[in-house]
Amino acid sequence: MCGGGLAGFCAAVASARHGAKTCLVQDRPVFGGNSSSEVRVTPHGAAAFHVYAKETGIISELLIEERARNHEPIFENGWTNSVWDMTMYDMAQRTENLTFYLNTTILDVRMAGERKIASVVGYVANAETEIEFVGDVFVDCTGDGLVADRAGCEWRMGSEGREEFAEPHAPLLASGDVMGSSLLFKTKDIGYPAPFTAPDWAAKLDNPDFFYKQGRNPNDMRGGYWWIEIGMPWNTVYENEDIRHELTRYVLGIWDWIKNRDPLTKELAANHAIDWIGQVPGKRESRRIMGHYLMTEHDPQNKTVFDDEIAYGGWFLDLHTPGGLLAPTSEHASSEGYDETSPYMVKSYCGPYGIPLRSTIAKDVDNLMMAGRNISVTHAALGTVRVMATTALVGQAVGTAAAIALKRGVALADVPTQAIQEVKQTLLRDGCFLLNTMNEDELDLARKARVTASSQAALHSAEVRADLSASGERGPQDDFLQQRKGQWIAISEGVLNRVSVCLSNWSDVPQIVEALIIPVDHIWDYRTEATPAIAATKLLIMPGKYQWIDWDVHLDETTGLKSGSYVRLDLLANPNLVWHCAAGIVPGQTCAYEMGEGKMRRDWNGPTRSFRVEPPQHAYRPEYVTNGVTRPYRFTNLWRSDPHEPLSQWLELKWEEQQSIKQVEITFPGSLLWEYRGYAPFYRDPQCPKDYRIEAYVNEEWQELLEVKGNYQRHCRHALAQSVQTNKLRVVIEATNGDPSAAIYEVRCY
Known part of the structure; x- marks a missing residue:
């Protein structure tokens, strides 16, 4: 395994756990890549946009362990400390069959013929030692695709033109444009004034439009600004040091603006001092190695079902503006102020979607796989696939597939057809989740x-907070019905006689709100128009706060209600009304709102909206522990x-x-x-x-x-x-x- 970021680390641990003698080679002194304490990008993934979509498996073990051990809150990028590094190091030390080399850079690839890697050569920094690593299967997790490049694999770098794949996010013309790299910093409130003087070589910034009209909002004095980003015109592979220097200049210039020049932030930042500045840029994009399948933007957008699905993603199609700080505006969603209902965000919201094993197998070399941001995807698809929690899942799948291929004597190119069921069932047993596979292990x-x-437990209701209902005040997530909102409700009995919701009418006159009950396929079925409602009504809401409104629906299987499935209770927009949240999250009962074009997205951070059902639904039965999900x-x-x-x-x-x-x-x-x-x-x-x-x-x-x-x-x-x-x-x-x-x-x- 070449590269010890989250993808390479999870690949190595998975491979070793399944009996393959595994060596992990990392060019930094710590594991974690962009997530490490050297770079400090927080691992993002599907759960940022989809409730209950948190990545599990090895990445989950690590993140649960880190949170249990670490005293440090994770506000944003820049806040990772060495506890995370040690959590990974501890797992590596405890993993049988795993040998690792830190501070070791891959210098060369030696081939045995045109289509097989015989070995890779590494150099151990500060030890004046060169090591040749001989193996049967190699996995390129270097980010830049260094091994694949040296082995002669085809790769792409830059943006495909729209005519090649008709991707909505692709530019009209192909170009060398890539997303840039970010350098993070962190500050500390020391409790008394902390002066700052920028060096002469720092960037000179004095135009508030650069920040406030171009999507670079210094909204928090603690730092963590991902938008301190530069790529083009520098090459993100060969000119990485130039990028690092430019980013350092801008970090100091931006802090000088915040501390000494910006009238909106000078007072807020008065007692804040720089606590840490990174010196390893967090890279988003360089080479993408061509595999047996090239994922395009259409796959996450259309949720393509792959027979060889081995992981999933759910981050939005997040394509940063080439040039970063040098571009006219920052990343598009940021420049819009993260308007979640804009046409751009509606177009970019996607997932959860599957990722195929074929995109991780190099097409030009028979014993090479890839994991991380260098897998076989287009530039547009990389916007969602590249985030670290997603790449960690891909890494675990690649390590698992490599070990199974070696054990069974199957060529890597044949695993997606000849051994894919074993790979998928093994991933499930190891704690991973797949969208289209459940436990069918005959040995279980x-x-x-x-x-x-x-x-x-029985699902009776999701009650509101008593203190809020007594005072008549809105809770922190009790926003007005500016858009349609939906609440998922699990149906176990095949009968639903009554459903009730808790609403407040903040106007002085009676209000009408349309209500629908719609069968949905799953908790991420965000479609508003695809499935006909099995019940619809108009509810009359009199002026007043915290009213429980009953709706006698009298639904059963003859009217389209199905046991063991979800329905979604939708209330259409009425800005005079508030649909109150429940006092707590009821397991498995989530909510969303309409963002536009017949599509919903997660509401807030996944609360449960208030509801009551009659009869109660026995939605937590013991037999569910063997249903395979x-x-x-x-x-x-x-x-x-x-x-x-x-x-x-x-x-x-x-x-x-x-x-x-x-x-x-x-x-x-x-x-x-x-x-x-x-x-x-x-x-x-x-x-x-x-x-x-x-x-x-x-x-x-x-x-x-x-x-x-x-x-x-x-x-x-x-x-x-x-x-x-x-x-x-x-x-x-x-x-x-x-x-x-x-x-x-x-x-x-x-």
């Missing part, structure tokens, strides 16, 4: 069990105990015949709702079980097989000391990290 004994539990998607897919019943609570698997069980694997809830920076220091998700034990029924009594204390990880694997013969096994949850309910997404037994 839990799939044959009957599942029961000590109790189960480990997060809310087409349904809740979660067992959750009755929150009114005290812990401990248990989930039991029962077989008709004795089973020999050696390993138990559990997926708990937690750390799915938001992206990484949404979680506080020392965070342990309240929903995640903390103390639990696994028991087996042996000789007519329950015997404890193992006990866990202090857990906060989502995906837990337990190899038993010895195989147990039993026809009943149960997980007993004695304490969570704060939630009143015990909860599990999946149990597997082997």
